[in-house]
Amino acid sequence: MCLAVPGKILEIEYKDENLKMGKVSFGGIVKEVCLDLVPEAKTGDYVLVHVGFALNTIDEEEANKLLETLEEIFIAEEEFISKKSNNINLKS
């Protein structure tokens, strides 16, 4: 029920009583979405969409930060494992 899907804003248009709407692409499928909750959103931004409303813009910098941290954890784990297997090799 609380599912929200990321999509890219293709076009912004204002409807009656200044309802900010837009066309949002979800991997090629385009839907009309209310952008009223994200006044800062511009064409080209990614937004998280739930029941026809964009809940927030997606922060690409923050997204990259997490992926960088994960890459560091991945490298550290690889090193940890190779050290462990080296130790085993030395002992044997």
Place this chain on the structure above:
Amino acid sequence: MKFLDEYRNYKYIFALTKKIDQMVTSPLSIMEICGGQTHTILKYDLESLLPDKVSLIHGPGCPVCVTPVELIDKAIELALNPEVILTSFGDMLRVPGSEGDLLLAKANGGNVKIVYSPLEAVNLAKENPEKKIVFFAIGFETTVPAIARSVILAKNNGIKNYYLLCANMLVPPAIEALLANNQSKIRGILAAGHVCTVMGLEEYEQIAEKYQVPIVATGFEPLDIITGISMVVEMISKNINTVQNEYSRAIRKEGNQNAKKLIFEVFQRVDREWRGIGTIPKSGLHLNDKYSDYDAEKIFEFRSLPKGKKEGLCIAGEILQGFRKPNECVAFGNECKPEHPLGAPMVSSEGACAAYFRYKFKQARSFT
């Protein structure tokens, strides 16, 4: 798809599960609050990747599952009223009330329309001025801004035949109720990312402090969930009881201020009954006095229904509080299946029982 595919990368998932394995020294239980997260956990069988010492408890975060029977009965009654078109998200149609469900009401001539967004219900009101359009307003903080916006849209456009049957709920009071319960063994919490996208993290900071429990606001993809678990486990191992944000690409600390303003323009906090759990103080949202003209419960008269329908074999209350798992229910997969659900958690795709049936039960059967 961008912002989805990156979070299904098993290279990182395996690195994190190894890290978790190194950090965990004694058995601990972590609760994921949201049904969407439960669904991901079952779909990708994430529990099997975690060390045996870590168990996941599935929380009450499925609005379809916790909507009280009384309101479902009212929705059914409205659907059967010839003046009314009842609009609802599709998930609600199969949820059992005390006498049948909305699908049955529709088969019996009731006027039920499934909508994807509350804005569609407002449009329907505009197009059918001779009818009264009631939107069955379910959902947590994630969904409420859209519902609030629909009421304001109706007001600004002078649409007077649009009403809400309010069943909206707030997540933090339910988390508190679970943590306050002595039976609770919850050592860490994955908070629901989309609820926090709207509301921010402040309320969770208070809970972490009061109950001395680490909380990580977490997204919905497999990598998000495993990252969230790794962050919680690290906080437990260091005895840190604060809030961290795994889903920072969508959650700002203060939430979405526009959305929050909109919610409290239209709604006020009220006590609300959670199906199977009981009444939780200040855990619901109801239209405030300024918008009471849009309140279906004030506009329509309801026949009094016999209260307290027995749930029979269904142990949904215990499932929703994380005391038992779906496969511990005797009706699971027997009398209760998605085609004929006995309880709400078997209806919604995010209900724990439906997720177990779809993924776990199928796996188990395919091995036999």
